[in-house]
Amino acid sequence: MKLNGIDHVGVIGTGMIGTSLGVLLTGHGYRTTLLAVDEIQIAESRKKFDNFYKAMVENQVMTQAQADICRRYLSFTTDYAALTDADCVFEAVVEQLPVKQEVYRRLEEHCPELRLIMSVSSAIQPEKLADGMGRYKDRILVTHPFFPPHLIPYFEIVASPQDTAPGMTDLAKEFLLSLDRKPVVLKKSVPGFLGTRLQFAMAREAVNIVQSGIAEPEDVDMAAMYSFMPRYTKIGIFEHFDNGGLELFAATMKNLFPYLSQEQGIPPIVQEKLDKGELGVRSGKGFRDWRGADLEDLSRRTAEPWWPMIHWDLPAE
Ligand SMILES: NC(=O)c1ccc[n+]([C@@H]2O[C@H](COP(=O)([O-])OP(=O)(O)OC[C@H]3O[C@@H](n4cnc5c(N)ncnc54)[C@H](O)[C@@H]3O)[C@@H](O)[C@H]2O)c1
Structure with missing residues (x-):
C-alpha cells in the first residue's frame, strides 16, 4: 500500500541501482521520475528497465498487462525542474562524495517540498554525506540496498548522529515497508553498515x-x-x-x-x-574458470532465490 503523503518520487542516477529502484517504485504505483545526465543514459536505462519488467513477467511475478500499467508510472528527465513537486528522492549516483553533494545542492535549489533524501551509498557514511550541506542536511540518510533492489528486499537505514532530524528514519522505514522491502534501522553509523x-x-x-x-x-x-x-x-x-x-x-x-x-x-x-588479470567472469577466470561456461544459467541462478519473495501491491490502473 502506498504511503500517505508520498506521491511523486525522484531517483537521481540511472545506472544499475537507479533503474532497479525505478522498477520497484513504479511496481507500487508511485509516480516516479528518473533523472539522468543525458539522453544516452536515458536510452540505456529505459532498455534495462524494460528488461527488468520482462523478467518479472517471464518469472510469473506479474502479468504483461500488469507490467504495462506499472510502466506508465515512469518518466525520465535530465532537468531538476521536473522534480519540483517531488516528495522524496533516492540518490543513486556514482560513489563519489562531491558528486553526491552536488546532487543535494541541486535538490535544495529545485525541490521545495522534499521530505527525505535517501542515498543508496554502499560505503559513504551519512554524516559525511550531510557534512557542509544546507537546509536539507537534516533529511539526508543512507538507505543501502543490495543489487538489484527491486528483487532483494533488504535495505539498511543509517542516519547521521548529528544531522538527521528525528522522524526521518521512521519515515524512510515506513516508505520502504510500503515498497514491500525489509528495512532495518542501524543504531549507529559504522563503516560497512550491516x-x-x-x-x-x-x-x-x-x-x-x-x-x-x-x-x-x-x-x-x-x-x-x-x-x-x-x-x-x-x-x-x-x-x-x-x-x-x-x-x-x-x-x-x-x-x-x-x-x-x-x-x-x-x-x-x-x-x-x-x-x-584474473578478475572473474568478465576476464574468463577468477577463483573459478568461466571459459565456455553457461553464463545465462549463472544469471538465472543469481536471481532465482528472490522471485518467491515478491508480494507487491501492484497498481490496478
Ligand atoms: N551496484 C551495486 O551492487 C550497488 C549496491 C548497493 C549500493 N550501490 C550504490 O549505488 C550507487 C550507484 O551505483 P550503481 O551501481 O548504480 O552505479 P552505475 O555506475 O551503474 O550508475 C551510476 C549512475 O550515476 C549517474 N551519474 C553520475 N553523475 C551524476 C550526476 N551528477 N547526476 C545524475 N546522475 C549522475 C551515471 O550517469 C550513472 O547512471 C553508488 O553509490 C553505489 O555505491 C551499488
Missing part, C-alpha cells in the same frame, strides 16, 4: 580456506550452498544460536576463533589474481 560486514566476514574466511590449501573454491561454494546457507533464508543467525543453545556456540567459538582469518588487507591470493 549486510556488507556479515558478507565480508564470511568472504575473509572463504579466501583463507583456499589460500591455506584446505579446499578448492568449488568445494567452499558447495559447503556454503548445501550446508548452512539455505537455513538462513528461513531463520536468522541468532534464532539458530538460540535454537542450538548458547553453550554449544560458545564452545565452538572458543575452540575455533584462534584459527580463523585475522586478515587486515587484501589477502595475497586475491592480489596475485588481480596482478594476473
Whole structure:
C-alpha cells in the first residue's frame, strides 16, 4: 500500500541501482521520475528497465498487462525542474562524495517540498554525506540496498548522529515497508553498515580456506550452498544460536576463533589474481574458470532465490 503523503518520487542516477529502484517504485504505483545526465543514459536505462519488467513477467511475478500499467508510472528527465513537486528522492549516483553533494545542492535549489533524501551509498557514511550541506542536511540518510533492489528486499537505514532530524528514519522505514522491502534501522553509523560486514566476514574466511590449501573454491561454494546457507533464508543467525543453545556456540567459538582469518588487507591470493588479470567472469577466470561456461544459467541462478519473495501491491490502473 502506498504511503500517505508520498506521491511523486525522484531517483537521481540511472545506472544499475537507479533503474532497479525505478522498477520497484513504479511496481507500487508511485509516480516516479528518473533523472539522468543525458539522453544516452536515458536510452540505456529505459532498455534495462524494460528488461527488468520482462523478467518479472517471464518469472510469473506479474502479468504483461500488469507490467504495462506499472510502466506508465515512469518518466525520465535530465532537468531538476521536473522534480519540483517531488516528495522524496533516492540518490543513486556514482560513489563519489562531491558528486553526491552536488546532487543535494541541486535538490535544495529545485525541490521545495522534499521530505527525505535517501542515498543508496554502499560505503559513504551519512554524516559525511550531510557534512557542509544546507537546509536539507537534516533529511539526508543512507538507505543501502543490495543489487538489484527491486528483487532483494533488504535495505539498511543509517542516519547521521548529528544531522538527521528525528522522524526521518521512521519515515524512510515506513516508505520502504510500503515498497514491500525489509528495512532495518542501524543504531549507529559504522563503516560497512550491516549486510556488507556479515558478507565480508564470511568472504575473509572463504579466501583463507583456499589460500591455506584446505579446499578448492568449488568445494567452499558447495559447503556454503548445501550446508548452512539455505537455513538462513528461513531463520536468522541468532534464532539458530538460540535454537542450538548458547553453550554449544560458545564452545565452538572458543575452540575455533584462534584459527580463523585475522586478515587486515587484501589477502595475497586475491592480489596475485588481480596482478594476473584474473578478475572473474568478465576476464574468463577468477577463483573459478568461466571459459565456455553457461553464463545465462549463472544469471538465472543469481536471481532465482528472490522471485518467491515478491508480494507487491501492484497498481490496478
Ligand atoms: N551496484 C551495486 O551492487 C550497488 C549496491 C548497493 C549500493 N550501490 C550504490 O549505488 C550507487 C550507484 O551505483 P550503481 O551501481 O548504480 O552505479 P552505475 O555506475 O551503474 O550508475 C551510476 C549512475 O550515476 C549517474 N551519474 C553520475 N553523475 C551524476 C550526476 N551528477 N547526476 C545524475 N546522475 C549522475 C551515471 O550517469 C550513472 O547512471 C553508488 O553509490 C553505489 O555505491 C551499488
